[in-house]
Amino acid sequence: MPDSVPDAVLSAVPDAVLDTVAVTGTALLSVDDHAATVAGLLAPTPVERRPLGECLGLALAADLSSAVALPPFDNSAMDGYAVRAADVASASASAPVELPVVEDIPAGRGDAPPLVPGTAHRIMTGAPMPDGADAVVQVELTDGGTSAVRVFAGASPGRNVRYAGEDVAVGSVVLGEGTTLHAAQLGLAAAIGQADLPVHRPPRVLVLSTGSELVAAGSALGPGQIYESNGAMLAAAVREAGCAASIAHFVADDVDAFHAALAPHLDGADLVLTSGGVSAGAYEVVKDALRSHGVRFVKVAMNPGMPQGAGQYAATPVVTLPGNPVSALVSFEVFVRPALLAAAGHAAVHRPRVLARLADGARSPSGKRQFRRGRLHDDGTVTLVGGPGSHLLASLAAANCLVEVPEEVTDVEPGAQVTVYVLTW
Ligand code: AMP
C-alpha cells in the first residue's frame, strides 16, 4: 500500500482488497521489532561533567545526592515578627497584644540573638529563626511597628516557619540517574550547591539526504526538481531531542556520490541518518550503496514509513529513513528519537501519550500501525490534519500530535478514543 492513498480512495476499496494489498509480497516487520533493532544499534554515549549552564535538556548520568539540607536552617516564610506563639495566643483585632521589638533580622543575618520571652524580633522572608521563637506573625496582621509592635492575631507554634530539611534531607537522592535536566531540575541542583553535573555527551548525528531531484534553497527550480527539505527537518528534530546534528550536502541518486559524501564524516558520528532511496523503485541509491555493507532493508507494518533500513556501515550505526517528508519525520519520531534519547541516557524516551476522542473518523490499512497527523485541543478532543498522504508537509507542520491507529483497526468511528502522541512543536 503506497503511503499516499487518500481516505476517500481508501474508503472506496473493499476491506478484503485492502488487506491483500497491505501484505502483498514480503511479510512486514512489526513497528516494535524495528524500533528494537534501531535502539540496539546505539550504545550509551560517554559520561562527562558539564557546568550547569551547559546541561539543559541532557540526562543526568548518576544519582545526585545532596550534601546539604533544604532549607539549610529553620527560617521565616513571611516578612513579619518572630515571636513565641504563647505570647500572642490571645491577640485579636479588638484586643491586640503589644510586644517590644528587640532585633531586626534581614535575610542573610546569621548572628541574631535568641528571643527573650515577651518580646519580638522583626524578621524578613528567608531569615533564620532566632532561638526561642516558634512562630512568625506576618506583617499584615500587625501595625508594622519598629520599636514596639501591636499584634492583631494569634499564631500557633510553627506558623510561617520553614523547617530545615523539610524539602531535602542531608544525604538524600534528589535526582535519579536518567533524569532529563530541565529548569526545575537545574534549579534544584544549583540549590544544593552543584556547579557541574555528570551527563551523557549528546549523541552526534550526521544527516544525509538523497535524490537527483533535489535542489538547495536559493536556486531556481528546474523541471522535475524540488527543494531539499529533509536535511533541515531531520537535523532540527535531532537537535530538539537534545543531540548534535550536522548536515552533509545532499547527493544525487548515485552510489559513488553517496559513498563519497559519507566517507569524510563517518568517524565523528554516533549515527548516520539518511533519507530517501530505500523503497521499491529503480534508483534506490541508499539501498544500492549499503545493502552489501551490513545495513538491512525491511518493510515495516507502518503507515506512513513502510520502507526502512538499519545497520552498521564501517562500524557506524546507520538508520535509513524513507524520503517522503512525512514518512521521514514520523519514522524519526517512532524509531530514531527514542533510540537517541536512550543512548543519551534519558530514562524517559517516549513522547507523552494521552487518550483523546477523535472528532472525525479515520480509515486505516489493515495490518499496519498508522500514524495520522492531528491537532489535540484544549477540550481533550483531537482532529485530523490533512489526509494520510506522506507528502503532506504543510499538514504535518500544522499538527501538534500523531494519532495512532493500531494494526488491527481499519475504521475509527467519529468520537472513538485514540492514543495520541503529543509533539512539542
Ligand atoms: P524516495 O524515498 O527517495 O523514493 O523519495 C520519496 C519522495 O520523497 C519523492 O517524492 C522525493 O522527491 C521526496 N523526497 C526524498 N528526499 C527528499 C528530501 N530530502 N527533501 C524533500 N523531498 C524529498
Ligand code: MG
Ligand atoms: Mg529518492
